[in-house]
Amino acid sequence: MRLHEYEGMDIFEKFGIPVPERGVAGTVDETLNIAEKTGYPAILKSQVLVGGRGLAGGIRPVQTPEECRTTAEALLETEIKGLPVREIMVCKKAVIERELYLGITIDGYSGRPVVVVSTEGGVHIEETARTSPDKIASFKIDPKFGFYPYQAVALLRRAGLDGKPLNACADILVRLYKVFRQYEAMIAEINPLAVLADGGLMAVDAVLEIDDSAMFRVKKMLSLSPEGRIGNRLERKGKEIGVTYVDLDGDIGLISSGAGLGMASMDIIGHGMEPANFLETGGGITADLLYKCMDLILMKPLRAVFINIYGGINPIHEGAKGIVRYIKDHGVTLPIVAKALGNHQEETWEILKSGGIHVVTEAATEKAVERLAALLNTSSPMSRS
Amino acid sequence: MSILLHDDTRVIVQGITGKIGSVQTKWMLQYGTKIVGGVTPGKGGQVVEGLPVFNYVEDAVKETGANASVFFVPAAFVLDAFFETIDAGIDFIVIVPEHIPVHDVMKMRDYADEKGITALGPTTPGILVPGKGKMGIMPASLFAPGRVGIISRSGTLSYEFAGILSEKQIGQSTVVGMGADPVVLCNLPKILAMFENDPDTDAVIIVGEVGGEQEEKAAEFIAGHMKKPVAAYIAGRFSPQGKKMGHAGAIVRGSAGTYEGKTGALREAGVTVLESPIHVHAWAEKYRLR
Structure with a gap:
């Protein structure tokens, strides 16, 4: 089961991964109230369980309360790839210097978790994988041994990351693996992990898909919104x-x-x-x-x-x-x-x-x-x- | 001869007292399988289909000389029972149940590899040697003895191919279900190696499907190590692309996993790609398979 972005962010936050201050709105008024608190310029993100939201127009920056109102009205009446937008996540627009990609999934053939990182994250990550494979590095984890910061550092360096964000990024990657394990995920992904103007890092997106077969164990750790989770x-x-x-x-x-x-x-x-x-x-x-x-x-x-x-x-x-x-x-x-x-x-x-x-x-x-x-x-x- | 299931394979059924376990035990016995007992924790001392039931695998092995096991254990208990079974000395295990958490399956796979045992599944119909025996749930009426090996990722499609061949009096040497989960306990090349070395198998059919990279790895193995003719069918050519959930898998695998990627790799390795299951007749005719 795929979690909504804001549900994933709540979990990431609990595990010490830096995420933006945010709120979830189901109405235009709620959207305005949250944006008032988190500040302008703000980002309105449609909470639909489908990839490619941004390219489909589901993620919109707003500069003023007026713009926030009209944009929220429009989003709550649209469908993205066939799914109605019922909730909007609101957060302050971060000043992003650079976008990284961190992902963990299951490699079926080896039967092991595989970590994938790139120094060129963002919406075109799969294209990057095809056109500049040197910007991508991956590593299969031996689950019995675990996954340690030194391994995360080595992996990120292979993808070309260096300098100030290296150690902080490795720390986030190790925490992401803890989420992956504890929530029995099929996929745990941060795209992008933003490098901010002040050099800090922030997960401005959260993808977490939990193994349906493990739900009998995982569900006690979740508080989920019941609305519009899967398909039609x-x-x-x-x-x-x-x-x-x-x-x-x-x-x-x-x-x-x-x-x-x-x-x-x-x-x-x-x-x-x-x-x-x-x-x-x-x-x-x-x-x-x-x-x-x-x-x-x-x-x-x-x-x-x-x-x-x-x-x-x-x-x-x-x-x-x-x-x-x-x-x-x-x-x-x-x-x-x-x-x-x-x-x-x-x-x-x-x-x-x-x-x-x-x-x-x-x-x-x-x-x-x-x-x-x-x-x-x-x-x-x-x-x- | 056959692969994995032989005349000296002595089988226990784990979960033998359950509704499915007991019915399938009856059918496995009727087909001639050497079942020597069963295990259900807390039900030791009972008798099912004339077979003794034990609480622990260790006791079952000691009393019956079992060397193989087939699981009808509820998904949540499979991990523990699997480790217990390996530690009791069993070296061939068939895991029939579906919906086992994949993080459990990764641990099972790791332990099976470390101990050097062979296991099929999860979510497998098991293995059947026509006219000799079966471990699992394959419906016996569709199979006939012969010299074609079948290895399938899908349970029901393994029945379909056996049935299509049997109707034309083309029999099978061994039919193996790999299991349909994202992680399985035994990968495709290992089974192909067994068929290549089996004197009673003349040719092999791979029944694959879109997703994962089993068929691509199989193609590499076939190109380097197989002389017997191989045909392959890949289900899912017109399946809608799953609603995409993340990028990591696509980044790691590239074109692997698609119908075109799989059939391309297999053709390059000299495999006959079957566009539709019934085309297996023409292939069998060409190699005069019986």
């Missing part, structure tokens, strides 16, 4: 019922029992048709869960439904009962194609057929997509090898 209404609903749901633009509803199978289904459907969503159940299928999955994908208009499930750990015959119960309760007449294989497959087919579902018993998803295309009179070229 349907994606939040998916989270509520315990499945992965990603909303897409097409009109073919998709239910799969694994992420890989779901992605492959999307790839195959994508030749000629457009998936309306990605829904992956994971290993917890019950009749009730698939009833709710049907309800979720049918919350928007669809042309057809495609179901692709395997009975390994999942009792798919139970799942099938939920699907058919939903069809009967709601009088669903859309074409539905299902491929369901594995344990209890024959029983599953019988149940699905009793709900009027077109059941495909071959192993290849391409064959099932062909059936779907035939029902909808579109062509699907992928099964020709």
